[in-house]
Amino acid sequence: MIEQIKxxxxxxxxxxxxxxxxxxALRIKYLGKKGIINALMSDFRTVPADKxxxxxxxxxxxxxxxQENISALKEQFDSQDNNYDDLDLTRSAYPIKLGTRHPxxxxxxxxxxIFARMGFNIAEGPEIEDDWHVFSALNFAADHPARDMQxxxxxxxxxxxxxxxxxxRTHTSSVQCRSMEKTQPPIRIICPGRVYRNEAISYRAHCxxxxxxxxYIDKGVSFTDLKQVLLLxxxxxxGNDTKIRLRPSYFPFTEPSAEMDxxxxxxxxxxxxxxxxxxxxxxxxxxxxxxxVLENNGIDSKVYSGYALGxxxxxxxxxxxxxxxxxxxxENDIRFLKEFEAAN
Ligand code: DAH
Numbered sequence: 001m002i003e004q005i006k007x008x009x010x011x012x013x014x015x016x017x018x019x020x021x022x023x024x025a026l027r028i029k030y031l032g033k034k035g036i037i038n039a040l041m042s043d044f045r046t047v048p049a050d051k052x053x054x055x056x057x058x059x060x061x062x063x064x065x066x067q068e069n070i071s072a073l074k075e076q077f078d079s080q081d082n083n084y085d086d087l088d089l090t091r092s093a094y095p096i097k098l099g100t101r102h103p104x105x106x107x108x109x110x111x112x113x114i115f116a117r118m119g120f121n122i123a124e125g126p127e128i129e130d131d132w133h134v135f136s137a138l139n140f141a142a143d144h145p146a147r148d149m150q151x152x153x154x155x156x157x158x159x160x161x162x163x164x165x166x167x168x169r170t171h172t173s174s175v176q177c178r179s180m181e182k183t184q185p186p187i188r189i190i191c192p193g194r195v196y197r198n199e200a201i202s203y204r205a206h207c208x209x210x211x212x213x214x215x216y217i218d219k220g221v222s223f224t225d226l227k228q229v230l231l232l233x234x235x236x237x238x239g240n241d242t243k244i245r246l247r248p249s250y251f252p253f254t255e256p257s258a259e260m261d262x263x264x265x266x267x268x269x270x271x272x273x274x275x276x277x278x279x280x281x282x283x284x285x286x287x288x289x290x291x292x293v294l295e296n297n298g299i300d301s302k303v304y305s306g307y308a309l310g311x312x313x314x315x316x317x318x319x320x321x322x323x324x325x326x327x328x329x330x331e332n333d334i335r336f337l338k339e340f341e342a343a344n
Contacts, residue, residue: 001040001047005058008036012062015069020077023070030066037063103340104210104329107317108192111212114236115190118229120214123189125175127196128155131165133174137296138253146170153196153207168196172213173253173310176289179215180297185304186218192313203325210313215289217299217306223256223288226307230260230286237316238265245280254287254308265319281319284311 012030017023030036040059047055101109112122125133135147146152155166175191191213199205216225227246234242243263251257261282264275271277286309291301314326321340323329328336 001043002051002055002058005040005055005062009058009062009065012066012069015073017073017077020074023073023077026073027070031070037066100337100341101343102329102337103317103321103323103343104313106340106343107313107320108210108212110237111233111311111313111316112190112192114233115214118232120188120190120216123175123179123191124193125169125172125178125191127169127194129167129169129174131167133177134167134169134171137177137293138173139290139292139296140252144252151197151199153198169193170197171195171310172211173308175213176215176253176293176308177297180217180294180299185299185306186216187306188216188218190214201327203327206314206326206330208330209326212311212313214309215306216308217289217294217304219304221288221305221307223307226286226288226309229307230284230309234260234262234283238262238319241268243269246286249285249287251285251287253290253293254285255290257285257287260284260286260309266322283315283319284309286310 015026017026028035032038040062044052044055044059116122131147134152135144140146152170153168154164157166172191172193172195175189175193179187179189179191193211193213194208195211196208197205199207201207214229216229227244230246231244234244241263242265245261245263246258247261249257249259259282261280263269264272264279264281266272266274267279269279271279275281286307289306289308294301294304294306314329317323317329318326321343
């Protein structure tokens with residue numbers, strides 16, 4: 001059998017045809033149901049076990065060669081057959097497949113859009129930060145637990161000074177400091193970006209995620225201004241019927257501080273498993289910028305006041321799109337990403 005295959009290999013090397021019909025005849029001869037290759041395939045069963053490997057490889061080689069050569073011949077006649085008189089130049093082009101925007105980008109852009117309409121500018125800062133901008137300038141005490149190894153990624157180095165000083169930012173609040181130290185008020189910025197925390201990855205926690213920080217500093221800024229902006233944001237983002245509620249909270253960089261809930265947009269506030277039957281879901285932290293933070297960043301706290309707010313983009317995406325496994329956002333599974341085609 002091996003001899004027969006070798007002979008056939010030589011033969012197919014020489015295959016010639018002068019028109020498409022001849023190619024088709026060759027295809028039937030070799031690759032047709034009752035063709036040579038199929039016949040060999042059924043003979044293959046009778047090959048003794050110790051020869052199977054060698055014969056099998058040769059047989060595959062032959063099959064590939066035949067397919068290759070016949071397609072090449074076919075192509076030759078296909079292209080020769082092109083009759084340019086038949087070309088329809090008025091036919092519209094094939095649609096070009098475009099990629100889709102990532103759901104987190106869609107949400108980020110929506111948030112930015114809403115704040116931009118209220119006069120906020122985009123500001124950005126580095127992801128590799130120093131302790132000052134992430135913690136100290138924001139009024140974190142030296143022994144604040146957020147600086148702990150469990151939360152913060154520190155840069156790995158033998159130099160102890162650098163090790164404690166260089167961190168991956170744990171929140172976008174650091175961009176507040178970067179902006180304040182560069183500019184005097186009025187400051188009205190929105191800061192989107194990626195943040196990092198040393199957490200075990202699960203459906204509800206990841207070692208990186210995304211936040212948007214808002215900051216407004218001017219003369220006479222009050223909590224009322226903050227509340228109004230928050231209400232407007234919630235209605236724009238989740239619909240006009242959305243209600244907000246502020247609960248007292250604590251952040252080192254704001255005083256007073258609050259957390260904002262919106263009426264659950266899944267059950268409309270009636271109570272469902274998503275809102276743990278409370279009718280409310282938490283979406284952001286906020287407050288009046290602590291005077292120490294203003295002073296730390298070169299702004300006179302007797303002249304100026306301001307508010308700040310911060311939210312997680314994944315959290316908003318979860319509420320809008322009901323994506324309840326955080327890991328989906330960074331796995332780059334095309335099937336998941338394609339689901340947001342219509343939202344682009
Ligand atoms: N930085 C906070 C966090 O990562 C979020 C935050 C809370 C930002 C209150 C603020 C704020 O600007 O006022 O959890």
